[in-house]
Amino acid sequence: MSKRLEDFIRANKDEFNDIEPRAELWGKIEQNLQLNKPRLTTREAKTFSLAFVVKVAASVIIVMGVCFALYLRNQNTAGVSLADINPAYAKQQMHYASVVQNKRSELKELAKSDPQLYKEFSKELHKMDSVYKKLNSDLATSPNQERVLRAMIRNLQVQTEVLNQQLSVIEQFNQMKKEQSNEIKDI
Numbered sequence: 551m552s553k554r555l556e557d558f559i560r561a562n563k564d565e566f567n568d569i570e571p572r573a574e575l576w577g578k579i580e581q582n583l584q585l586n587k588p589r590l591t592t593r594e595a596k597t598f599s600l601a602f603v604v605k606v607a608a609s610v611i612i613v614m615g616v617c618f619a620l621y622l623r624n625q626n627t628a629g630v631s632l633a634d635i636n637p638a639y640a641k642q643q644m645h646y647a648s649v650v651q652n653k654r655s656e657l658k659e660l661a662k663s664d665p666q667l668y669k670e671f672s673k674e675l676h677k678m679d680s681v682y683k684k685l686n687s688d689l690a691t692s693p694n695q696e697r698v699l700r701a702m703i704r705n706l707q708v709q710t711e712v713l714n715q716q717l718s719v720i721e722q723f724n725q726m727k728k729e730q731s732n733e734i735k736d737i
Contacts, residue, residue, distance in 0.1 A: 632644075632699060635695045635696055635699050636696055636699060639696065639699045639700065639703060640699075642703050643699065643702060643703050643706065646703060646706035646707055646709075646710060647706055649706075649710050650706055650709045650710055650713065653709075653710060653713035653714065653717065654675070654713065656713075656717060657671065657713060657716060657717060657720070660717065660720045660721070660724070663720075663724060663727075664720070664723065667719075667720065667723065671716045674712060674716075675709065675712065675713070678705060678708065678709050678712065679709070681705055682702060682705045682706065682709070685698055685701050685702045685705060686702060689702070
């Protein structure tokens with residue numbers, strides 16, 4: 551079909567060329583082109599609708615509120631001072647915590663001779679230590695913090711007693727080994 555159209559245009563070319571557009575037509579086209587040109591020098595002022603501004607403000611307030619709540623929660627859990635609850639209990643807790651730490655160090659030194667026995671003892675200590683850590687985490691949110699602090703101190707006292715018993719068992723065990731080796735040497 552396009553071949554036929556081309557042939558028709560070629561055959562009647564002279565008839566198409568004798569009609570010319572009016573002179574004022576080109577003036578109107580030129581005038582419209584100048585009106586549609588984009589203006590580079592002027593900028594339009596951007597406006598925001600009230601609904602958009604309110605939505606942005608609300609989202610900013612929500613984000614700030616969430617951040618503030620997280621900040622307060624972190625301050626609460628990290629900010630519990632035992633001395634603020636009861637200074638005497640705080641001193642006891644510090645004393646027993648250091649005693650437990652020293653006894654654990656002694657137990658590690660003495661347990662080098664019998665690692666299997668140390669594993670058994672450390673299982674018991676680990677259970678008590680996990681209870682102590684749970685009490686410590688509950689301290690910040692507890693309504694009766696003094697009671698939780700007393701429970702923490704009691705846990706440390708029990709740990710001290712258990713460690714003392716374990717140390718004496720290890721010392722007795724080591725003493726028995728020495729006596730047996732002395733008996734063997736005497737024979």
